[in-house]
Amino acid sequence: MVNYPNGKKGGWTAAATSAGRRGMNLESDINRTNIFYLDRDQAVIHKKPTPVQIVKVDYPQRSAAKITEAYFKLPSTTDYNGIYRGRYIDFEAKECSLKTSFPFKMLHPHQIRHLDAVLRHGAIAFLIVRFTEYDETYFIPARNMIDFYNTADRHSIPYEWFGKTGRIIPSSFLKPVDYLQIIDELYFTEGGSLSDG
Numbered sequence: 001m002v003n004y005p006n007g008k009k010g011g012w013t014a015a016a017t018s019a020g021r022r023g024m025n026l027e028s029d030i031n032r033t034n035i036f037y038l039d040r041d042q043a044v045i046h047k048k049p050t051p052v053q054i055v056k057v058d059y060p061q062r063s064a065a066k067i068t069e070a071y072f073k074l075p076s077t078t079d080y081n082g083i084y085r086g087r088y089i090d091f092e093a094k095e096c097s098l099k100t101s102f103p104f105k106m107l108h109p110h111q112i113r114h115l116d117a118v119l120r121h122g123a124i125a126f127l128i129v130r131f132t133e134y135d136e137t138y139f140i141p142a143r144n145m146i147d148f149y150n151t152a153d154r155h156s157i158p159y160e161w162f163g164k165t166g167r168i169i170p171s172s173f174l175k176p177v178d179y180l181q182i183i184d185e186l187y188f189t190e191g192g193s194l195s196d197g
Contacts, residue, residue, distance in 0.1 A: 026095045026130045026137070029176035030080065036175050043180060045082030045089055077114040078125075084180060085188060088123040090115065091142075091179075095130045101156035102129060104149060112149055115142040124187055128169065128179060129162065138166035139182040 027047070037043040056069035078092040092111055096102045107127075115125045125142035144165050148157060167185075170178045 026093050026128070026177070027079075029137075029171075030093055030128065030179075033175045033177045033179070034080070034082075037180060043082060043084035043089070045080055045084065047080055048076065048078070050076050078111055084124070084183065087187070088118065088121075089183075090118045090123050090125045091128060093128045093130075095132055097132050098159075099131070099133045100159050102131075102159070102162070103156045104152075105155070107145075107149065112146055116146055119143060119146075124183060126179075128177060129166070131159065131162070136162075137169045137171065137177055138162045139169050139179055140166040141186070 031047060034043075034045050034047075037045060054067055054070045056067070058066045058068050060066060078090055080093065081088070081090045083089060092107070092115070094102070094106050096106065115127075119125050119142055127140045127142060127145050128137060129140060130137040140162065145157075148161070148165075167182050170181050172178065
């Protein structure tokens, strides 16, 4: 129980949230990690803005404008892009609350086409998928996901596939989703297991 200065009492329970998920989500974890990379001049990777068409704006005060109606102009491609060690980086990030599988409906066909296109042009493309029930965050090379997507006779990817195909992304306070560590291992070390595309 916590006693606040105004006399009110409050409480908390340790079972409510795990330490890994307390007030955080995948996007904010990636954004924090990207700021760390940028501050140390390791990489320049940003979240892509979603193009929006503003239709109606109200002006309740002269100094304040409030958007009351807007629409997405066109489907977005992927969530993040940038450059690392001279290579273009492009990736999508998804949080999955299911325990047994990742539904394909979470990935749109235009995103699959986009990832395939950037791979053909030499990008390092991948997905970051967090299974929130297990507090596990996976790095999945885009080629592996695209191949499964194109050949699967089902509407989801089994959870076990991520453990066999992907890599758990290391996490620390300063770098909650340290995906560059995986990229270094796969693309920039002698004998890295991935080819370009």
